[in-house]
Amino acid sequence: MSLVLHQFRYDQKQFWREPTSVFFTVALPLIFFTLFAAIFGSEETVVNGHKIETSTYYVPAILALAMINATFVNLTVWLTIERERGQLKRVRATPVPAWVVIAGRTLTSAAVAAIMVVVVCGFGAVLYGVELPTSTLPGVVVSVVVGTFSLAALGFAAAGLVPSENAAPPVANVLVLPLEFISGIFVPSDQIPDWMDSIASVFPVKPLFDSLLDAFDPVATGIGVAWGDLAVVAAWGVAGGILALRLFRWSPRR
Amino acid sequence: MSGEAVITVRGLRKAYGDVVAVRELDLDVHAGEVIAFLGPNGAGKTTTVEILEGFRDRDAGEVSVLGEDPARAGGAWRGRIGVVLQESEPPGLLTVREALELFAGYFPHPRRVDDTIAQVGLEPQASQRAAKLSGGQKRRLDVAMALIGDPDLLFLDEPTTGFDPAARREAWEIIASLSALGKTVFLTTHYMEEAQRLADRVAIVNEGRIVAEGAPETLVGGRAAQATIAFSPPAAELPAGLSATARPASRGTVELRTERVVEDLAILTGWAREAGHDLPGLTVTRPSLEDVYLELTR
Numbered sequence: 001m002s003l004v005l006h007q008f009r010y011d012q013k014q015f016w017r018e019p020t021s022v023f024f025t026v027a028l029p030l031i032f033f034t035l036f037a038a039i040f041g042s043e044e045t046v047v048n049g050h051k052i053e054t055s056t057y058y059v060p061a062i063l064a065l066a067m068i069n070a071t072f073v074n075l076t077v078w079l080t081i082e083r084e085r086g087q088l089k090r091v092r093a094t095p096v097p098a099w100v101v102i103a104g105r106t107l108t109s110a111a112v113a114a115i116m117v118v119v120v121c122g123f124g125a126v127l128y129g130v131e132l133p134t135s136t137l138p139g140v141v142v143s144v145v146v147g148t149f150s151l152a153a154l155g156f157a158a159a160g161l162v163p164s165e166n167a168a169p170p171v172a173n174v175l176v177l178p179l180e181f182i183s184g185i186f187v188p189s190d191q192i193p194d195w196m197d198s199i200a201s202v203f204p205v206k207p208l209f210d211s212l213l214d215a216f217d218p219v220a221t222g223i224g225v226a227w228g229d230l231a232v233v234a235a236w237g238v239a240g241g242i243l244a245l246r247l248f249r250w251s252p253r254r
Numbered sequence: 255m256s257g258e259a260v261i262t263v264r265g266l267r268k269a270y271g272d273v274v275a276v277r278e279l280d281l282d283v284h285a286g287e288v289i290a291f292l293g294p295n296g297a298g299k300t301t302t303v304e305i306l307e308g309f310r311d312r313d314a315g316e317v318s319v320l321g322e323d324p325a326r327a328g329g330a331w332r333g334r335i336g337v338v339l340q341e342s343e344p345p346g347l348l349t350v351r352e353a354l355e356l357f358a359g360y361f362p363h364p365r366r367v368d369d370t371i372a373q374v375g376l377e378p379q380a381s382q383r384a385a386k387l388s389g390g391q392k393r394r395l396d397v398a399m400a401l402i403g404d405p406d407l408l409f410l411d412e413p414t415t416g417f418d419p420a421a422r423r424e425a426w427e428i429i430a431s432l433s434a435l436g437k438t439v440f441l442t443t444h445y446m447e448e449a450q451r452l453a454d455r456v457a458i459v460n461e462g463r464i465v466a467e468g469a470p471e472t473l474v475g476g477r478a479a480q481a482t483i484a485f486s487p488p489a490a491e492l493p494a495g496l497s498a499t500a501r502p503a504s505r506g507t508v509e510l511r512t513e514r515v516v517e518d519l520a521i522l523t524g525w526a527r528e529a530g531h532d533l534p535g536l537t538v539t540r541p542s543l544e545d546v547y548l549e550l551t552r
Contacts, residue, residue: 007356007359013348085343087343090337091360092309093308094332095403097329
């Protein structure tokens with residue numbers, strides 16, 4: 001366990017020193033937040049059959065975006081680069097067990113996702129006066145935990161599919177961007193046609209977003225855990241884990 | 255080199271589809287020895303090393319490295335070997351010291367980070383990020399990362415390929431210092447000079463087989479009986495009594511391949527001195543390791 005912490009420490013250093021990943025994970029979601037709030041902020045949007053402030057809508061949306069970038073995109077790109085540069089293979093030549101390396105990477109992206117939860121909520125509360133969940137806080141926590149680990153598992157699987165260092169960022173984005181669009185992360189979901197909405201529901205992005213949205217819904221009751229949506233996310237996570245076991249490689253492909 | 259056996263290989267075989275990379279390879283490496291695996295690209299060097307490192311499965315043969323079968327060995331065994339891969343980059347976002355601290359944490363009894371940095375001469379770069387190092391410095395960090403676990407056995411797969419001459423010399427000094435630490439070093443290379451400089455023993459590999467093996471001097475020595483006497487001939491006819499016929503060689507010179515070097519040279523120079531010939535460009539050459547290598551891997 002102390003070895004996992006050791007790995008985690010140095011993985012954290014590496015994450016925060018990489019300007020591109022910090023930009024895409026931390027800065028870009030906040031820029032999008034500002035833009036969307038400026039464009040749609042004066043309006044209201046319909047959620048669960050009633051109207052809520054659009055700025056409130058964007059807190060869970062941007063949260064989902066930041067989580068996807070911190071876990072799925074970040075791991076797909078980072079693991080592919082490390083594999084192609086022979087770094088993963090080199091680590092395999094040492095006595096460190098594989099699970100320690102996998103845990104270090106996963107916890108690093110989970111920690112970044114957790115930081116982004118605080119940052120995005122703070123951003124929304126301070127700049128747009130968004131009311132943060134209190135009674136439904138467990139809903140937020142469960143969504144973040146299930147979402148983070150499921151997306152991380154999918155990241156390990158996707159890294160196994162990506163053939164080369166150069167292909168990693170485009171592949172990760174091609175997988176993620178269309179789903180973000182049809183899931184209502186960028187455009188409010190009441191403006192997305194039903195058929196598109198049904199397609200989106202099959203993939204993990206929309207259920208994850210919906211589960212967060214439920215918890216942020218001001219009229220939500222109970223503890224705000226959307227078990228149905230989270231079951232879909234978790235199923236994708238399990239599928240990702242199984243795929244990763246088959247696809248993930250330590251040695252360069254070239 | 256009478257130390258205990260560190261690596262024992264018998265009848266090693268590995269094929270990729272129809273292409274046989276290693277065929278019936280036998281090898282013994284003893285403790286404290288530096289052995290060079292010398293051969294052209296595609297000779298099976300990397301395949302062999304990767305089997306010894308436990309990265310690849312073999313098709314047939316017996317392999318023992320530090321008393322264990324690398325295909326089945328676990329973490330404790332990996333703690334006793336150090337690996338420098340043919341192509342790998344150190345983690346670019348960590349400093350030299352951090353990269354070594356990270357790797358030190360993987361091993362049960364690591365060397366001290368500062369000593370290891372000094373060992374590879376990277377003290378001035380200790381706080382620099384690995385991405386900012388030159389190619390030669392990155393390789394030295396690579397060697398340091400292989401050394402940090404204080405291994406008994408080090409594998410260096412083509413450690414200086416693509417280096418400029420200055421960086422190569424630096425790397426050689428470091429590698430030479432490893433054997434001074436008492437480490438057993440298994441080196442692959444396609445540079446003759448590298449093998450000659452660093453290795454106690456050279457195994458020349460071609461088409462998946464060891465075609466010659468021994469200390470660099472003995473490898474050459476076996477063929478050293480023959481030498482070549484070359485010179486630009488005067489207009490006059492050469493003296494009688496030479497053991498071989500002079501054959502025309504490059505740029506108007508002639509060559510005499512002989513096993514009676516001293517006698518032939520005496521006849522030739524005696525005759526030239528009497529007749530007042532100059533014999534410009536006179537050279538006597540013994541075969542080098544390079545000649546032996548080229549002959550064996552042709």
